Amino acid sequence: MNLRRDVFQAIADPTRRAILLLVASQAMTAGAIASNFDTARPTISKHLQILTECELIAQEQNGREIYYHINAKKMKEVADFIEPFRQMWDDRFNKLETIMKNYKPEK
Amino acid sequence: MERKTKVDAEDGKQELVITREFDLPLELLFKAYAEPEIVEQWMGTKVLKLENKKHGSYQFETSDAQGNVVFRSNGTIHEFTPNQKITRTFEMENTPASARFDVQLEFLEFEKLTDETSKLVMHVVYRSVALRDQMLRLPFSQGINMAHNRLQEYLNKLK
Numbered sequence: 001m002n003l004r005r006d007v008f009q010a011i012a013d014p015t016r017r018a019i020l021l022l023v024a025s026q027a028m029t030a031g032a033i034a035s036n037f038d039t040a041r042p043t044i045s046k047h048l049q050i051l052t053e054c055e056l057i058a059q060e061q062n063g064r065e066i067y068y069h070i071n072a073k074k075m076k077e078v079a080d081f082i083e084p085f086r087q088m089w090d091d092r093f094n095k096l097e098t099i100m101k102n103y104k105p106e107k
Numbered sequence: 108m109e110r111k112t113k114v115d116a117e118d119g120k121q122e123l124v125i126t127r128e129f130d131l132p133l134e135l136l137f138k139a140y141a142e143p144e145i146v147e148q149w150m151g152t153k154v155l156k157l158e159n160k161k162h163g164s165y166q167f168e169t170s171d172a173q174g175n176v177v178f179r180s181n182g183t184i185h186e187f188t189p190n191q192k193i194t195r196t197f198e199m200e201n202t203p204a205s206a207r208f209d210v211q212l213e214f215l216e217f218e219k220l221t222d223e224t225s226k227l228v229m230h231v232v233y234r235s236v237a238l239r240d241q242m243l244r245l246p247f248s249q250g251i252n253m254a255h256n257r258l259q260e261y262l263n264k265l266k
Contacts, residue, residue, distance in 0.1 A: 082116055
């Protein structure tokens with residue numbers, strides 16, 4: 001169950017979603033992926049590491065290069081994920097909490 | 108970051124449970140559900156009617172940024188016990204036939220944790236498993252941003 005949550009966290013990040021889209025069309029090296037972003041290379045490496053740990057992408061050695069490709073099986077698993085639904089309620093409840101913290105009862 | 112809101116939706120069941128702990132005394136949490144002006148603020152909706160009593164009913168109206176009405180929702184209140192429980196139905200109005208969602212049943216239970224904290228457990232029952240799954244995916248399919256939409260397209264192709 002914990003792993004499932006990590007997958008949601010992995011996919012919740014916009015940069016990581018963009019990486020998933022990139023490698024969905026073709027396997028790419030870390031360098032090629034990084035060249036699509038303004039973000040520093042080590043940051044992209046970190047994102048790749050998280051996505052790999054969650055098995056959303058996988059590495060493949062091809063000669064000297066390591067290519068990243070999408071793990072379709074895992075992506076399918078999270079296809080019906082409920083994170084945006086949870087996020088919607090979380091946003092609503094956060095708002096409720098903020099409003100009520102500032103609430104002054106009318107005399 | 109701590110995840111305060113939890114959604115439990117077991118596979119193959121036509122219900123789900125939303126749990127949230129608040130840094131608010133129980134009375135303040137309940138007030139946010141009882142007072143129409145406060146409901147409007149956090150739900151981002153206009154409250155046309157809110158009769159908080161047994162046999163009472165409510166009607167909300169949601170508009171977009173331009174002020175056009177997106178949808179109305181309504182329901183009947185079956186139980187209203189201050190600081191404890193609200194049982195009600197929820198139904199979306201004037202949605203196109205293709206997007207018709209049947210009425211759902213909601214049990215809201217409010218609980219005191221400490222003097223300064225409280226908990227809400229919202230148990231929602233749908234007519235079918237398919238309908239529940241559809242409602243769960245609704246915020247996802249609407250998409251939070253472009254990347255999200257494109258990702259959804261990709262995921263749909265995989266199915």
